[in-house]
Amino acid sequence: MRPRPNRLQQLPEQYFVALLARVAAAAAQEGEPLVDLGRGNPETGPPPHVIEALRQAVLDPKAHGYAPIRGLHRTRAAIAARYRDVYGVELDPETEVAVIPGTKTGIVELASVLCDDGDTLCLPDPYYPDYPSGPALAGARLATFPLQPDAGWAPDLDSAAGAAALYLNYPSNPCAVCAPPGAFEDAVAWAQRTGGAVVHDAAYIDIVFDGRAPQSFLATKGAKDIGVELWSMSKTFGMAGWRVGFVVGNAEIVERINLLNDHSRVGIFAPIQAAVIAALEGPQDSVAERVAAYERRRDVLAQALPEAPISEGTFYLWVRLPDGLDAGRLLTEYRVAVAPGEGFGPSGAGWARLSVAIDDATVELAADRLHHAFAAVAA
Numbered sequence: 371m372r373p374r375p376n377r378l379q380q381l382p383e384q385y386f387v388a389l390l391a392r393v394a395a396a397a398a399q400e401g402e403p404l405v406d407l408g409r410g411n412p413e414t415g416p417p418p419h420v421i422e423a424l425r426q427a428v429l430d431p432k433a434h435g436y437a438p439i440r441g442l443h444r445t446r447a448a449i450a451a452r453y454r455d456v457y458g459v460e461l462d463p464e465t466e467v468a469v470i471p472g473t474k475t476g477i478v479e480l481a482s483v484l485c486d487d488g489d490t491l492c493l494p495d496p497y498y499p500d501y502p503s504g505p506a507l508a509g510a511r512l513a514t515f516p517l518q519p520d521a522g523w524a525p526d527l528d529s530a531a532g533a534a535a536l537y538l539n540y541p542s543n544p545c546a547v548c549a550p551p552g553a554f555e556d557a558v559a560w561a562q563r564t565g566g567a568v569v570h571d572a573a574y575i576d577i578v579f580d581g582r583a584p585q586s587f588l589a590t591k592g593a594k595d596i597g598v599e600l601w602s603m604s605k606t607f608g609m610a611g612w613r614v615g616f617v618v619g620n621a622e623i624v625e626r627i628n629l630l631n632d633h634s635r636v637g638i639f640a641p642i643q644a645a646v647i648a649a650l651e652g653p654q655d656s657v658a659e660r661v662a663a664y665e666r667r668r669d670v671l672a673q674a675l676p677e678a679p680i681s682e683g684t685f686y687l688w689v690r691l692p693d694g695l696d697a698g699r700l701l702t703e704y705r706v707a708v709a710p711g712e713g714f715g716p717s718g719a720g721w722a723r724l725s726v727a728i729d730d731a732t733v734e735l736a737a738d739r740l741h742h743a744f745a746a747v748a749a
């Protein structure tokens with residue numbers, strides 16, 4: 371028996387799986403230890419009180435059954451309280467919050483929630499490489515709209531005219547900028563004009579530098595009428611492996627994602643939700659410490675490069691590579707792994723994404739190697 375061809379064949383190559391394999395193969399070769407700036411995986415886990423909350427919860431004999439599919443009320447209330455207190459957005463925990471197993475799940479599922487066969491889903495270019503998987507599985511067409519490098523990577527939505535939905539992502543992976551003034555308002559106006567929906571991926575919402583305040587798309591007037599935001603435990607609290615995130619905002623879209631999950635998933639393990647509540651409601655010093663560490667490492671890496679790239683948030687630097695230098699050469703000659711820009715959409719060619727989600731000493735080493743690599747091609 372051979373399974374029949376189906377939509378799975380439409381899926382693009384999984385960029386990060388392929389990248390990890392290339393980096394592992396290079397690391398296994400003889401030479402200096404490899405420095406890996408290709409990763410998007412926080413290097414520090416959550417603070418001790420979060421681990422303790424999991425430990426306590428798991429000791430409860432009643433904790434091991436199926437959890438409610440739509441999440442515990444307290445989990446939904448905790449994220450709603452964070453939205454009110456940190457981002458100035460009111461959410462109804464009953465109707466405007468869905469608990470999901472990580473925002474990557476939401477990214478893929480929202481394409482099916484918002485598009486039918488043949489509809490168009492429009493992505494920013496450059497985009498996070500996991501975005502094209504959703505439209506492939508939904509049978510939707512993928513289109514892109516440009517982010518404009520000379521306008522702070524602001525979206526130009528003219529080419530999104532006929533789309534059923536568009537995705538936005540600030541702080542941007544890979545461009546590492548916060549939303550430029552007016553970008554969220556323009557997206558709301560686009561949706562009001564066209565009837566399309568907006569999904570804002572806010573995975574890095576709290577990782578912002580130089581005294582900036584975290585900014586939710588939902589704080590924009592009219593946003594809740596036309597869209598949702600994806601919020602992740604992974605980056606704010608270093609809980610990437612725990613697989614918890616939220617879809618918040620428009621009640622009809624939230625209900626649809628809940629409906630899909632009613633049919634395809636069971637709830638998230640209750641002790642994990644206890645730890646999520648502890649993270650959301652407990653002391654927040656770890657978030658500030660994490661941001662300060664990324665900001666410090668950003669400065670080290672930026673100073674080593676000839677033209678310091680902008681990085682206003684996330685834990686990335688988005689860097690244009692000079693003629694004669696590409697990700698392959700950095701990997702084999704200089705033993706520095708980066709995420710090649712080609713995987714981030716048509717305009718990513720010639721660029722690379724560098725991550726500072728690694729310890730200080732390794733960032734210093736990376737800075738030194740990159741400095742030499744850039745200097746060698748400039749000479």
Ligand SMILES: Cc1ncc(COP(=O)(O)O)c(C=O)c1O
Pocket residue numbers: 410471472473474475477498539543571573601602603604610614615
């Ligand atoms: C822009 C962006 N969105 C979403 C995700 C996925 O996050 P999660 O761990 O919540 O699935 C990532 C992870 O790197 C990301 O960079």
